[in-house]
Amino acid sequence: MKYALYTGCAAKGACPELYQSTTLITKRLGIEVVEMINAACCGAGVITEADPDLALAINARTFAQAEALGLDIMTICGTCQGVMGMANHRLKTEEGLLDRINALLAPEGIRYGGEVQVKHLLWIIVGEIGVEALQQHVTRPLENLRIAPFYGCYILRPSKYLGFDDPENPVSLEKLISALSAHPVDYEGRTKCCGFPLVLEKEPIAIGMVGANLKEAKEELADAMVTPCPLCHMNLDIYQGRAEDKIGEKLGLPILHLPQLVGLAMGFSPKELGMTRHLVPTDKVVEKIQLKV
Amino acid sequence: MRVTFHIQKYNPEGDSKPHEEPYRLDVGRGTTVLEALVRLKNEVDGTLTFRYACRSAICGSCAMEINGTEKLACKTQIRPELERHGEIRIGPLDNLPLIKDLVVEMAPFWEKVRSIQPWIEPLPPEQVDPIRMRDAYKAFNNVEACILCGACVAACTVYEVEKGFAGPAALAKAYRFVADPRESIVSERLNQMQGDGGIWDCTRCNYCVEVCPKDVKPMEAIILLRRASIQSGLTQTMGSRHVTSFVDIIRHEGRLNEGLMPMMVIGFRFKDLFRILPLGLRMFLKGKVPFPFKFRAAIPGIKQVRSIFEARRNAKNEPPR
Numbered sequence: 001m002k003y004a005l006y007t008g009c010a011a012k013g014a015c016p017e018l019y020q021s022t023t024l025i026t027k028r029l030g031i032e033v034v035e036m037i038n039a040a041c042c043g044a045g046v047i048t049e050a051d052p053d054l055a056l057a058i059n060a061r062t063f064a065q066a067e068a069l070g071l072d073i074m075t076i077c078g079t080c081q082g083v084m085g086m087a088n089h090r091l092k093t094e095e096g097l098l099d100r101i102n103a104l105l106a107p108e109g110i111r112y113g114g115e116v117q118v119k120h121l122l123w124i125i126v127g128e129i130g131v132e133a134l135q136q137h138v139t140r141p142l143e144n145l146r147i148a149p150f151y152g153c154y155i156l157r158p159s160k161y162l163g164f165d166d167p168e169n170p171v172s173l174e175k176l177i178s179a180l181s182a183h184p185v186d187y188e189g190r191t192k193c194c195g196f197p198l199v200l201e202k203e204p205i206a207i208g209m210v211g212a213n214l215k216e217a218k219e220e221l222a223d224a225m226v227t228p229c230p231l232c233h234m235n236l237d238i239y240q241g242r243a244e245d246k247i248g249e250k251l252g253l254p255i256l257h258l259p260q261l262v263g264l265a266m267g268f269s270p271k272e273l274g275m276t277r278h279l280v281p282t283d284k285v286v287e288k289i290q291l292k293v
Numbered sequence: 294m295r296v297t298f299h300i301q302k303y304n305p306e307g308d309s310k311p312h313e314e315p316y317r318l319d320v321g322r323g324t325t326v327l328e329a330l331v332r333l334k335n336e337v338d339g340t341l342t343f344r345y346a347c348r349s350a351i352c353g354s355c356a357m358e359i360n361g362t363e364k365l366a367c368k369t370q371i372r373p374e375l376e377r378h379g380e381i382r383i384g385p386l387d388n389l390p391l392i393k394d395l396v397v398e399m400a401p402f403w404e405k406v407r408s409i410q411p412w413i414e415p416l417p418p419e420q421v422d423p424i425r426m427r428d429a430y431k432a433f434n435n436v437e438a439c440i441l442c443g444a445c446v447a448a449c450t451v452y453e454v455e456k457g458f459a460g461p462a463a464l465a466k467a468y469r470f471v472a473d474p475r476e477s478i479v480s481e482r483l484n485q486m487q488g489d490g491g492i493w494d495c496t497r498c499n500y501c502v503e504v505c506p507k508d509v510k511p512m513e514a515i516i517l518l519r520r521a522s523i524q525s526g527l528t529q530t531m532g533s534r535h536v537t538s539f540v541d542i543i544r545h546e547g548r549l550n551e552g553l554m555p556m557m558v559i560g561f562r563f564k565d566l567f568r569i570l571p572l573g574l575r576m577f578l579k580g581k582v583p584f585p586f587k588f589r590a591a592i593p594g595i596k597q598v599r600s601i602f603e604a605r606r607n608a609k610n611e612p613p614r
Contacts, residue, residue, distance in 0.1 A: 009549035014581045038594030040547040045497055046539040049519050054605045058543070061601060104604040108597045157499035167503055168362045169378055188361075193450040193498035200558045201531030202494055203568065208454030209496070238572055238581075277579045 001128070003074035003119075004066040005033040006084070009041050010230035011076055017274020018230050021259035022076050022121065024273065028137055028266050029129060033074065036065055042083045044231075045154070045197075056097070057104040059087040064105065064112040072117040074124060076259070078229025081120040082154025086161040088118050120155060122228045122258055123164045126172040131179035139267040141181035144288045145224065147261065148185040148217035148253075149173035150236065152229035153193050167191065173226065176258075180265035185220045189213035194227075196235040203242070210236055211243035214251045224254040224285045226261045233257055240280050254282040264289065295319050296371060298329060300341070301384035302394055311391065313382070316341075320371055326383065327355050327366035330395075342394040350506060353442030357395050358384040363444035363504040386447035401456070402443050405463040409482075413470055416477045425474035432472045436465045436514050438507040445501035445511050457490040461501035461511030464492060468514035471521055483522050492518045493532025531565075534558045544602050547592035552583045 005026075011019040026033055039062045041047075048055040062084070066073045075081045091098045092114045102111050119127075125134055151170055159167040170191065174184040192213055195206030214236065217225055227233050237255040244251050255278065256264075263273045264285075275282040296318060303311035316333050327345055334341045345355040348367045355366040360378040363386060374381055389397040425432075445461035446452055452460050459467075467486060470476050486492045492515050501511040523533050538557035542550050555573070559565045576582045583590075592598070 009551070013549065013551040013583050014576065016580065038592060038597075040592060040594065040598045041543050041549050043543070044539070044549070046536055047543060049516050049536045050523060050540050051605065051609075053608075054540075054602065057601045057605060058598065061597060104601055104608065107604050108600045110597065153498040153500075157503045159503060166377065168360065193496050193500075195450075195496055198451075198494070198496045200555055200569070201535055205451055205455045205458075205494060205496070209450060212454060238576060242572075277581060279575055279579060 001030060001124075002032040002034070002071060003124070004069050004071040005035045006039055006042075006062065006066075006073050006075050006080060006118075007035065008075065008077035008080040008230070009044075010234065014234060015230040015257070017277045018076060018233070018257045018259065021257060021263045021268075021273045024268055025259045025262045025266060026121075029125070029134070031074070031124065031129075034069060034071060036062065036073075039065060042080045042087075044079050045083050048083075053101065053104070055083075056087050056091065056101050059084055060091060060098075060101045060112040061105055061108075061110055063088060063091070063116045063118075064110045066116045067113055072119060074119060074121055076121050076228075077231070078120065078152040078155035078227070079231050081118065081228075082157075082162065084118045086158070088116065089161045120164075120228060122155070122172055122176065125262070126175055127164065131175050134176070134179045134262075138180055138265045140265055140289065142261075142265050142289055143181045145182040145285065146185050146220075146222050147177045147182045147256075148187060148220065148222035148225040149177060149190050150194070150213065150217075150225050150227040150232055150255075151191050152227055152232040155228055156191060173228070173258075176262070177226065180261065182261075182265075185217060185222045187216040187220045187222075189216045194229075194232040194235040196231040199235055199239060203239075204246070206235060207239050207243045207246050210239050211247040211251075214240065214243060214253050215247060215249065218251055218253055222253060223288055224256050224261075224282070226256045226258055228258045230257065238279050252280065252284070254278065254280050254285050256282070256285070294321075294372075296329070296375065296381060298333065299380065299382045300330075300333075300395070302341075303391055304340070304393060311384075322372065324371050325367055326359055326364075326369045326371060326374070326381070329371060330366060330383075340394075342396050344396055351440060353440035356386055356442035356444045356447070356506075358386060358447070363387075363448045365442060365444070365506045368506055386443055388447045388449065388452050389443065397443075399443060402441075402446055402460075402462070405446070405460050406441065406466060408459060409463050409467040409486075410470075411466055413473060413476055414478045415475045421475050429472070429474050433469055434472070434510065434513060434517065435507075436469045436472075436509050436511070439465060439509045440507055442506065444504045444506060445509075448500040448504045450498045450500055451494055451496050455490075455494065458494045459486070459490050461495075461515070464495075464518065465509055465511035465514040468518050471518060479521075480525060483518070483525055483527060486518060487522065487527055487530050487532075492522065493530055531558055531562075534560065544599060545595075546590045547595045547598045548590075550583065550590060 043055040156167040177184040195209030199206040260273045298316045346352040350368040385395045495515045
């Protein structure tokens with residue numbers, strides 16, 4: 001199994017621990033990756049607000065790079081997955097669009113043929129490797145842990161462009177959590193928004209969302225939350241303190257990146273997985289599985 | 294087939310809070326949730342309260358929460374719902390005050406729609422651009438299909454925490470007037486939507502797009518309003534600076550610079566700078582903030598990226614065909 005790894009900006013910027021943990025678990029799972037170091041930002045749904053064709057062209061360039069490698073793309077960010085999945089779907093299906101966008105790439109001699117698929121690491125683990133095979137790699141079952149899955153918007157919606165999980169009733173994170181012998185927590189906020197896109201300009205709204213989602217998960221006795229999107233991670237982790245101030249309640253819920261949770265069950269140390277970089281300490285999780293940081 | 298419906302009941306004269314009650318009913322193939330509710334009211338429980346009128350997905354009055362998602366009861370068949378969720382749970386729309394059982398108070402919703410002035414202030418006919426008029430219907434991007442059912446507002450993750458937000462339905466309607474070639478007050482409309490509660494409050498979660506029974510895509514309309522705002526020179530809100538700064542950073546470096554971005558969005562608003570600095574410092578100590586002015590921050594393929602920006606600028610400057 002071989003993929004072109006599209007890291008996205010966060011894993012190379014504010015969430016280096018995501019990149020770190022991804023490298024460890026993909027190796028263990030036997031996924032060979034070629035990192036796309038020349039690839040640009042997917043636009044995160046922001047560039048398209050200014051100019052949709054520009055956003056499509058930047059993504060088409062990334063797809064063309066993977067096409068040249070003869071590989072499909074693996075994303076490790078829910079937002080990248082949503083934006084790139086939608087761009088790819090549109091380029092492949094809307095009449096005349098691929099030609100129009102290729103015209104923008106032509107001066108650099110780039111051409112996208114529409115042959116690449118874009119898949120999130122979560123989908124590759126659950127859909128292709130399979131949870132049974134994943135279980136084979138579990139050396140430290142996370143039996144005591146209650147984990148709240150937090151999907152994030154872009155890996156689920158708009159579903160007509162994504163089509164892996166049912167947006168009304170997604171199951172992939174729950175399947176993964178169960179495969180690691182942890183207990184998935186059911187709560188309403190699991191498919192809602194973390195508020196990250198608003199956090200710079202509308203902080204009160206964004207931390208309101210953080211507080212509401214974390215509180216629900218805490219009420220269901222979650223020990224930690226896991227997310228396949230580093231932007232959700234940033235908001236839920238970095239702004240958790242301010243959300244606590246807003247709702248007047250201590251939360252202290254550790255937020256884990258998807259590959260960190262998988263990596264813990266594979267026996268990697270919290271330090272190797274970059275868990276010491278979080279703002280919300282992960283000690284309680286580590287204690288619960290009887291480990292020392 | 295015999296189906297159990299778990300329906301939320303609430304009678305303000307007696308119940309302290311809503312509760313769920315099971316109702317059993319034999320239903321045939323193709324039965325809709327609304328048909329089942331009407332039968333339950335006639336045959337089982339006369340007190341069961343819900344709104345409906347047309348039964349044809351055009352009046353918008355039977356929007357409710359079916360298995361956790363906002364849907365029109367008349368447009369939702371029972372069998373596929375059961376196959377998808379393994380059960381049928383029915384409740385009222387979220388985010389609006391509950392009156393009884395499945396009925397919510399729509400007044401706050403109408404108030405939002407009213408707030409955007411849902412009528413046109415027409416230009417004199419001779420000033421209307423006939424070319425734009427020819428394409429106007431397409432430019433509406435399907436927002437005119439809205440039946441004001443409230444599903445999007447009930448699903449809106451921003452409205453849930455901030456009731457001052459105008460919400461997806463009202464803003465989609467506002468877009469319909471901004472896109473109308475006959476409208477004389479486009480810039481007044483755009484100006485009015487820049488502040489708190491306006492277009493920059495949307496978090497782009499796509500819930501409204503997902504639940505809309507008429508494919509209105511309210512979030513797309515909000516994005517079109519944002520684009521129209523930036524193009525008309527309304528570039529000083531933090532929301533619009535978020536967009537323009539993001540585009541600038543990608544043109545220069547190819548990848549987002551998380552150290553630089555907050556400074557570009559916030560600019561010289563010192564109060565906001567002091568708001569983000571303590572977090573920035575804590576992130577820096579954890580090795581989470583790249584130094585904003587890195588030497589050679591650009592990705593290796595930056596020349597190609599800049600060329601795409603250039604090609605796009607040239608394409609935009611060509612006269613339209």
